[in-house]
Amino acid sequence: MRAAYIERLGPSEAIVYGELPPPVCGPDDVLVEVLATAVDPVDTFVRSGRYPTAMEFPFVIGRDLVGKVVESRSPEFSPGDQVWCNSLGHQGRQGAASELAAVSVDRLYHLPDGVSPTEAVALVHPAATAYLAAFTHGDLRSGDTALIAGAAGNVGSALVTMIARAGGTAIATAHPDDHDYCRRMGAAHTIDYRTRNIVGEVSEIAANGVDLYIDTSGRNNMVDAVEMLAVRGRVVIMAGTGSRTELSTGALYLKDGSIRGFVISRATTAQLRDAAAVVNRLLLDGALRPRAVEILPLAAAAEAHRRIETERLRGTRLVLEI
Template sequence: MRAMTIPKPGGPEALVWSEVPDPRPGPDEVVVDVRASAVNRADLLQRQGHYPPPPGAPAYPGLECSGVVSEVGSQVTGWAVGQAVCALLAGGGYAERVAVPAGQLLPVPAGVDLVDAAALPEVACTVWSNVVQLARLAKGETLLVHGGGSGIGTFAIQLGVALGATVVVTARAGKHARLRELGAAHTVDYREQDFVAEVHRVTDGRGADVILDIMGAAYLPRNVAALATGGRLVVIGMQGGRKGELDLGMLLMKRASVHATALRSRPLDEKAAIVRGVREQVWPLIEAGTVRPVVHARARMADAADAHRLVETNDHVGKVLLTT
């Protein structure tokens, strides 16, 4: 088969579409003939040499895919050759075929195109596990989402609204109209506005109950300042650095909490539990049309370098997909 290899870390030109050995399924795995994958920030970091795949994962980038089951391991039940699926991966999505632990498979939701389904697994599992499972976002609460125009952001807006929350997002001004269409009640231009002041303004001084943050260190003090009493800050990215100052006094005064999580490195049983939760609680929302994949562009997988350049500009809204 062909897969996207990285002979030497570097810029987008480091991606090389190469002939590689076909995957073989383990007893608890299936092989998926890939129809599409999606570009995630982790792929850019891996290409640069900063985010190697966990032990045992394929060396190729790609944290999600959609396609058709072509082989089934000897101990797998509930899945059959020919089924249309999408999958959460630890790597290997930028390829024509990939072996997937059966616990990380999802059926393609009714009403969703097979290619567009590749936009769902990583964002659905990330947002649900952090906003719902960990932070326990409830009806009537306020959710602040940083990076509202990203794949994570566009999904978090829709899921937050579906759960009955008021969603505030930070994003470039040019993306605000689209994010309001997705359900964001308030949009903040992070380059021109103070998101702490804006959050307190739109909540009558109360603050955000849950904050989903991709920035890390650069936003840490302000995120704590933006939290409501009993608020929950969940950090899922470090685009703004890894070391920041935490005001424990303010955290204690607000009886608030800070969590930091990662998905790719979790054990298989934890990933399987998240996938089950997503299938039970999120897939019905997608099939009802309440939550939908947001796809900015499609590119051929052989042209993944161009897709990486697009994502690096931050000009996109939603996901950029790669098709075989």
């Protein structure tokens, strides 16, 4: 089968496009013909070694896929079913960037009828990340106010949509060119992320502070974040592998606040399945749509990784068609 894989950790140039033997399915695996796979920033962390994880070389890269079932021992899936997965390519699992993939049945989900495979594969990872960040780790409830920094990105816009639909108030920080987009996604308020007085602007919107603060950009200014928190407010850190920041521990303590780290690579299968159910509902009713998708051939996997690491894609998702 054709695949994009690596034989060692390294830069994007380490990715090889070539032939590999097809995967051998275990008793709890489903064999899937891959139609498309998205390229996520976390894929570059795995490939380079920035996110240490078990892998066996040659290692097929990629995390997300949409495809069709070829073989299944599970009564839940039948040949021809359209399916998706967003948790391959780490913790000893081979990845998705290949013509065929063996997917554990507890990590595979049906794709709702009528949903575009290309749009779905562009959305499932950022949308599931957003759900787990806001609701599983951020404990967001109806009536809460949340500040989403980097709200025009893929995860950020999914956060805004989910929070608004759950009865929360989303404050979005983004470039002014993206404010209309954020409002269309459900943001109640928008702020220029370049402002020098974000604490003051937020206090005018939410006098008692925000219940949830999530920075998808990875800047993680904890001094401002803690100052903006309401009593018992939560900060969820979900980006910024190289960021270092000061922390106002006294202010956090006096507010009875909390800071939680979250990486989707450590999500349990039960958490991923909960997220998948929500993502499927939002895909089906059209609430989640990718802002922009650029389709590349599987042979361009190395180019896609390079672009993720060196370009500002401004919400554009790179999808590899098989």
